[in-house]
Amino acid sequence: MADKYKHESLSVEEQQKLLEKYDPESATRKLRGPISIVVFFGLLAFSIFQLYASITQSIPRQILLSIHLGFALSLIFLLFPVSRKSKKKNSVAWYDYIFALLSVGVGAYWPLMIDTIVNRVGILTPLDLTVGTIAILLTLEATRRAVGLPITIIAALFMAYAYFGQSMPGFLGHRGLNFEGLVNTMFFTSQGILGTPLYVSATFIFLFLLFGAFLVKTGVGQYFNDLALSLAGRRVGGPAKVAIFSSALQGTISGSSVANVVTSGSFTIPMMKKLGYRKEFAGAVEAAASTGGQIMPPVMGAAAFLMVEFIGGISYWEIAKAAAIPAMLYFSGIWIMTHFEAKRMGLEGLPKEQLPNRKEVLSKIYLLIPILLVIVLLMSGVSVMRAALWSIIGTIVVSAIRKDTRIGFRQMVEGLVDGARTALSVAAATAAAGIIVGVVTKTGLGLKLANGLVGLANEQLLLTLFFTMITSIVLGMGSPTTANYVITSTIAAPAIILLGVPALSAHLFVFYFGIVADITPPVALAAFAAAGVAGGEPIRTGVNASKLAIAAFVIPYMFVLSPELLMIDTTIPYLIWVVFTAFTGMIGIGAGIIGFWYRKLYWFERIIAIIAGLLLMYPEGMSDTIGIILFTVMLAIQIFTKNKGKFKLAES
Incomplete structure (x- = not known):
């Protein structure tokens, strides 16, 4: 640090x-x-x-x-x-x-x-x-x-x-x-x-919580902060990008949005405020990024393990792979908007002398090996439980490379105790979730609610998705990730599946909106925690976080309408095209929401930028064509009018 x-x-x-x-x-x-x-x-x-x-x-x-x-x-x-x-x-x-x-x-x-x-x-x-x-x-x-x-x-x-x-x-x-x-x-x-x-808690989740506890003993949490600082600290609005990068890394081992906010936010939010970001914006950046950690593979707040059991016939690796591109687009959206906000406010990055020594940071890059080991093992077809067990052993072995990261016998015992302590709330949540699943199974409530939602939407897919989104956000308020997913997948997902949407797309759809509840007022626990760190107003922080996380409100619709985004039945060229248009669309939406691109945007330019972005994110040929035309025209105007001395159009 x-x-x-x-x-x-x-x-x-x-x-x-x-x-x-x-x-x-x-x-x-x-x-x-x-x-x-x-x-x-x-x-x-x-x-x-x-x-x-x-x-x-x-x-x-x-x-x-x-x-x-x-x-x-x-x-x-x-x-x-x-x-x-x-x-x-x-x-x-x-x-x-x-x-x-x-x-x-x-x-x-x-x-x-x-x-x-x-x-x-x-x-x-x-x-x-x-x-x-x-x-x-x-x-x-x-x-x-x-x-x-x-x-x-x-x-x-x-x-x-x-x-x-x-x-x-x-x-x-x-x-x-x-x-x-x-x-x-x-x-x-x-x-x-x-x-x-509860079975998933007693097998997959517990082992990965132990894995996370052992990783923490190596000092990897602080290392995430240092790595983020060294890679992103000098960029425009550096501290905000450090928060995004660090929270994405923390999300690989963290199972809680609030815990992620408090641990990494206590480090990044003061830096953002000192640089010049408003209190509510600084808190919102950390809240949005930390919440995104729950959708970041490979752990995904332990929900991925539940998906394996709930969907059936699908491997853990397929779920983690499917979630990768949406997660990258989510964090790209926050990154883009913090960049435009920094440009709007004239904020620069941190000076070199305030950053950790890059060589020293890179010398500890081996701390990331256990995380890579999990991914490699899962890719090679090793079972989730075996992958977790080998990764715990790998963490202990890798930690021995340097004395200051070494896990000795005492640290091993502490890791076992800390992992079990973390697992208590997960076990309770999954046991209570089992009650919900039991009732749904015994009474057929899931199908009844699904039919009710579809009927209310008159069997229109977009309207059903909208109603399901609202249901998932409401059900997700105040619930931890694992319980959140169980509730939304049991009650809300069947409605989308009834309309022919692939099960994986449907489950990820409700999972995303259940997670977004952590930053959506009025019950926005992650945003409230970030406001506590930043000293900002909680509801305003939640509103700002929801704006920054706009990708989480758009991307689920994308992968339902175009499952190729989840790498389902697609080709590499088409996947590249979908990702390119989606990323370009996020630039337009981000500029429109922040109100700045190469210069300050007029109100009508903001509307056009958002429309162009949404058209680009909608996976369809005509919408992409119109979106590219609008985006290109807006970009050209921005470039040619960014010099306020030459063009009156660019007055602020």
Whole structure:
């Protein structure tokens, strides 16, 4: 990090306060004494169990998921207070000890009773009913504490819908589930809490969270900042481009928009403000870029792992490959607009003396090898679990190249504990998401909502896409990435698929708009966190972030209308053409939104630039032709009138 900005970055304590305010996953107790040791070894045991299960792959699915759930629930009740305003923030309340013990019992029930449960074939004993009910209640409460209220409310409403099905109006009506049937579905089948979402958490996601924790131990987070500074710091509006570049890199290992904002934003936002960017704009750049980290392959906020299971018949590598071009266009759009804003304000880059030594930075480029290793392994057909395991080993080996990045035994143990800690909220979120999926599967709600959306749109694709976009944004508000995707893919994606859209395009469409909820007011957690770092006004920061992330509102329509953008059934020449026109279109849209190109734009020029950009981004021959003509004319006018002394047209 450049020395000049060290004192302006937020301290670790300030970062933690912001995280606790906007990110429920970070609002944990600061335990001391014997209970802190119990929790430490509990987290360590959680990671060791998951590694053993992944390496041997010998544990039956229901037992694996039950133990995974038991670990997560018990540790959540010990680590997360009943509320953020709780007076017992640094000690465990008596009732949380009870909840933790009940969670251990819930986790042990399937391993101890699996033979009798399977032999009874869905017939519940009073003990089954009691344990299942406790499991549901503990899951909802743990989710509320570790993830937040929105997904907890949605899961509870879905269970209410399943129970009161006969009272539902119109097409929403169904036979309904009695209490025993509801408990049976939620805990004693593979369709509820112990369903596909939790399975993905217990296998793929946990290993990649461990991979991320080990990467952090090498110092790769700070290295991302230094690399971004050395490559982009001297460019026009340098700090903003550093934020974009750094957040794109952070997104390869981060599973949270808010955490990305606070960690990298505490470094980049002060630099942007010092250079001359407005507080709300500086916060918006970081919020938009950090949110984009969730759509950046290979990890994609862990949603890619869920897509493999939800879509079926598709490999993880195909999903990561399909998401690559849209992600690059997204970050290109933010880069273009920050460039035009810097030009409009007359901002330059950082002087050379305020940047890290490029040779020193490049000497640590080996820290990126584990990330490249993941990509290479997945390309070569290695399973996701094996790729994650080998990448963890690769991280340890690569870290040994230099003493200051080396992971010793103590760092390994800390990495195991940190990875398990990060996995707690994911496990809770996916368990609650399993409730939603279970209800949808049992009642056929997904198809009913899909038919409802399509009917409302009169079977028009663009109108259906619009309604699905609104639905996904609303459902995504306040939900973490994994739960966000489960909800939107279960409720919203079927509507698009009904109209013949490829499943991958449909799932990525709802995923994008679910993620965009993090920067879309009124519930824009990433934007609010960035405003906290920048000292700006939250709603205004969210509005600015939404403008900067305009690509995220346009690109999903593009890849639904033209799946070639996802590298589906396309040729290289056509793909190059689509990417070229899309990138050119982003220049026009960016110039129109910012109001500056080679000079300040008149209001009608801004409208023309945006129209030209949208036409270029729409994948169709006639629209591309008109868009290129408009873009070329606008570009020519800009070039020939940029000298205000020669042309009155260019007056500001």
